[in-house]
Amino acid sequence: MITIKEVSELAKVSQSTVSRTLNGHASVKEKNRQKVFAAIEQLGYTPNAFAQALASSRSNSIGMLVGSLDGPFYGPLMHQAENTARENNRYLIVTSGQEQRSRELDSIRFLQSKRVDAMILHTDKLSDGELIEVVRNNPTTLILNRYIPEIAQHCLSFDNEQGGYLATQYLLNQGHTRIATITGQSSKIDSRERLRGYQRALQESNIEYDQNLIIEGRFDHSGNHEAVLKLLKRNTGATAVFCQNDAIALALYDVCYEQGIKVGQDLSIIGFDNDTYSQHIRPSLTTVNFPIAEMGKLSVDWVLGMLNTQPQPDSKPLVPELVIRDSVCALT
Incomplete structure (x- = not known):
């Protein structure tokens, strides 16, 4: 198995430079960055995700709590969130509260134990006060489909x-x-x-x-x-x-x-x-x-912005639209 030490020796840079290059640090000189990637390609080196997480203090994962793991609502939500996470080199870890307060709390503790970089929470049973406390202790947390004024910038809601x-x-x-x-x-x-x-x-x-x-x-x-x-x-x-x-x-x-x-x-x-x-x-x-799929994509984009300390989007709720088809008749 190729190691980071072998990459550093071939690229003629320090192991810390290789590590910073793999984690996208802007401090790495362009000349050294090119040497590291050339060595990686030549050796066929595959970075160890766990080692990267230790080096960067990030797990490259996003935790998501939903009410259920099936159905026409949560399915598209999770699917689009996972796609967006993968497009940004992140993994989505999903757990379900199953409409029980104790399970929702347990799910949040589970995600925290996995050291996820951010959390996206869709919860019905936890109070506003409980969610405010979760956000205060975990600043890269987004609350889905719910608006709480005290943490408005952490809420992506629907009207x-x-x-x-x-x-x-x-x-x-x-x-x-x-x-x-x-x-x-x-x-x-x-x-x-x-x-x-x-x-x-x-x-x-x-x-x-x-x-x-x-x-x-x-x-x-x-x-x-x-x-x-x-x-x-x-x-x-x-x-x-x-x-x-x-x-x-x-x-x-x-x-x-x-x-x-x-x-x-x-x-x-x-x-x-x-x-x-x-x-x-x-x-x-x-x-x-x-707009369930849109909410899934926006939720991941939102927490990635939090992780990168980018300005957050407007906290206005997503807007519903009426889709007129054939199941309603006009009374005369």
């Missing part, structure tokens, strides 16, 4: 409330006044913010908020058929349903098919997230676009 408002406002503009909504878990910040957007749109149109039109579902696929059936059995007279994500909308499509309800004619449906399948089901689903 979920505006997304809920856009979805409901569109249904109102199409003449619907009896609009039901199936939420995600009430424990999740996304659910509560999207519901606030729904309420704001109703209030602006002077339509009374009716708790009978609200059903709690889940952002994953479990239990949503039951939630849909519960809503339909209430006979609320709803002509439209705002589903707080596309997985919930898919369950509603299934039940409508089973009961002979024509989506886009008898019942209008609008989703949230713009998952890949939403354009392929029939009728294609009108939904609110959540």
